[in-house]
Amino acid sequence: MRLKFIEPLMPTLVEKPPEGDDWIHEVKFDGYRSQIIRDETGVRIFTRRGLDWTAKYRDLAKTAANLEVESAIIDGEIIVLNDDGLSDFGALRKAITSRQHDLYFVAFDLLHLNGHDLRDMPLEDRREILAELIPEGQHIQFSQALPGDAKAIFHLVDNAGLEGMVSKRRDSKYRSGTSTAWLKIKAxxxxxxxxxxxxxxxxxxxxxxxxxxxxxxxxxxxxxxxxxxxxxxxxxxxxxxxxxxxxxxxxxxxxxxxxxxxxxxxxxxxxxxxxxxxxxxxxxxx
Structure with missing residues (x-):
């Protein structure tokens, strides 16, 4: 079955991170929101607006073809890292045209797997399955949750010079469009x-x-x-x-x-x- 692009869930921008244990927190990466689709026809990589940019991401498409799945739709961000290990938006366009080996896909959600639509599953369960799919040391990586109190995490993110953080409800279903189930807090x-x-x-x-x-x-x-x-x-x-x-x-x-x-x-x-x-x-x- 040929899978179709799914409009992404977009986080709502807020001033400060939410409190409590109902949330997981991740680094907000400074790159291009993207979606990898793997099915019987091969691998396609789409932009946030649904444009097919597979040809621009040849190396990442080859890496995705080696994932041990029959079919999958993976939500994530394509980034380039600078010398300090931080995502560098300014270097991203140049890497796409001339330095493919510098591109990474950071995977943070799994919408479809082997014929099953996972969007009604709780986020925490989707991420647990996704983490098992992503091998270590590849150019497709899993976005690890940040441990600790939200305020302390944001303080560390800010001091490290990162763009910000994203907080997501552990039990949230995946719904396309802007949602308050995911919140972005920018530094x-x-x-x-x-x-x-x-x-x-x-x-x-x-x-x-x-x-x-x-x-x-x-x-x-x-x-x-x-x-x-x-x-x-x-x-x-x-x-x-x-x-x-x-x-x-x-x-x-x-x-x-x-x-x-x-x-x-x-x-x-x-x-x-x-x-x-x-x-x-x-x-x-x-």
Whole structure:
């Protein structure tokens, strides 16, 4: 029987991890959510949105073909590790095109096995079966649960520079779409970006528009919730350094600035663009 792609279960983003013993906690990996399907026709690997990327993941497909199963649908994340052993999203695209041997598939759920749909089984049972399927030392690995108290786990995850953690109800069934049975808790990072301008409208919060310091590309806006003294100092600098808008950018109520002002921004770790970002402080380029 030819198995079909299953829309993945997507975790809900929350501010802090849930308490209690009803949850298991895993590292949130910084990669591409993917699904391996193995059936009588061979192995296919799909993206989160259901695109067939088997040709891009040739080595992982070969590894999946060696799993001792007749058929399976495995949910997981494709990652690349950096020198510190952390998943590195920036290196992932390059590895897909030129360094296949650096790709890993971290498996965290099993939706189908040998003709049986497992989605109504409790998560804990699905993961127990999955762990038995994955041999050690291969490029398909099992996502181990993290032992201990949720707050302590998140503290360790944050200090280690990881993107965050995912908490999942032990007894949860697998249901496609966004679910509160799985929660993702992201760690924050503080980075420097070039200030493009400040957007201010009466009665609305002010936002700093930021760009990547290397590429100059717009990466998003950061809420200006700094102290009143910093906000006033920033607005004075912006007016003194007023300049034309970057090419192709049109934003109402924005005071654009000349290059040279660097903002320190707190933002969610592991995102391509700024999310949940706030401007902490700023300085002028030296």
């Amino acid at each position: 924050y990072a503080v980075s420097e970006f070039d200030l493009l301008g400040v957007e201010r409208e009466a009665g609305k919060p002010a936002f700093a528009l930021m760009a990547d310091r290397k590429t100059g590309q717009y990466v998003g806006s950061a809420f200006i919730n700094s102290s009143r003294a910093i906000r006033e100092r920033l607005w004075k600098r912006v007016q003194e350094h007023a300049g034309p808008p970057p090419k192709g950018m049109k934003r109402p109520a924005t005071q654009w600035v000349k290059p040279g002002i660097i903002g320190r921004v707190k933002h969610l770790r592991g995102e391509e663009d700024l999310r949940h970002a706030s401007l902490q402080d700023f300085r002028e380029e030296e």
